[in-house]
Amino acid sequence: MSKCKNLLLGACLSLTLAACASGSALQPDRSIFSLDNNYQRQFYDLPIETTFEQAVSVFRDAGYKLDVIDRATGQISGRRGSSGDKGSTTDKDLKFYALVVPRRDGSELGIKIVQVIRRGAFGSSTAELIVNDRQMYEFAFRRIQNAAVANEAPSPQSSTSGAQGDELPPAGRYPANR
Template identity: 30%
Template sequence: MKSMFSTLRGYRGISISALALAGVLVLGGCAAPAPQMTSLEIQAFQLKEFETDKTTAFNSTVSVFQDLGYIIDTASLETGIITSQSPTESGFIPFVGMTQTNTRATAFVEERRPGATSIRLNFVEVQKRSGGYGQQSGRDNVILDPAVYENAFEKIEEAVFIRSAGT
C-alpha cells in the first residue's frame, strides 16, 4: 500500500515541496505587506486650503457632494461638519448572499484666518453582506486614492470660484 506522500510525489512528477510552495504562493504567504501610510501622508491629500470665507467653502462642499450623487445626512455651518452617503447598490453573490455597498463622505470645513478656509474630506467604502440563516458581516474601507480627493477638490474649487464671482 502506498503512503499518501508517495502518492503525492508520484502525481505527475510533482514533489511535496513543489505543492507546498504552490500553496504558499496561492495563499499570498510570499506577498509583501502593503506599506502603511502615515497620518501626515493621508492628510496631505485629504486637506486643502481655499482663499475664501467659511460660508462659501461650506456651501460649495455641500453642493459638490450633491452633484456627485451623495445624500446629505447632516450639515452644520457652526461646527463645519458635513456627513453624506451615496445611494446603496445591492447585489447577490451565489454562495455568499446579498451584498450592499455605498460610500460615506464627510467634510470638516474650518476657517483658518479671515479669508482662508481649509476643507478636510474623508471617503469610506461601506460593504455589508447577509447570507442565509441570518449571518451578517460588514467592512468599512477608507479610500486612500489621492485621485478621488483631487477630483472632489477640483469640483469644490470650481464651486467656490462660481460663488465668489457673484459677489
C-alpha cells in the same frame, strides 16, 4: 388557559411598546469628525461660509444623502447608496465626513471617504475601509473650487456693453414716447 393567554399577550404588548419608547432622535457619532491623519486636506482662499456651502452643493449633486450639515461646527457627512448588482451578495456604499475650519486668510476643508462593504444574505457583516485614492480626493477638491468660482457673481465693472443707454430701465419705469 385564558389566564396564560392574557399573560402572554400582555408580555408581547409590553415588549412591543418598550421597543418604541426611545423618544430620542438618532444622531451620528460626532467624534468621527476629529481631524486626524485619515482626512485629506485642501486650503482655499475663500471664506469659510463659501467653502462650506460649495462642499455641501458638490456632495449633494454627486448623489450623497447628507446626514449632518452643521454650519456652526463646519461638519458635513453623508452616504451614497448601494452600487453593484442587486442580486449580488456584496453591497458597497460610500460614506464621507467633511470638516470646514477657518485658516489664515481663508478656509481649510478636510474630507474622509469610507467604503462600507456589506456581506451576507441580510448584510449581517460589514467592513469599513478608508479610501486613500489621492486622485479621487483631488478631483473632489477641484470640483469644490470650481463650484465656488462658477457661483461668483460678475462685478458691475465687468460689463461688456460699453455703450451707455444699452441697459433696460427697471420694470415699470419706461420713458414715455413724446
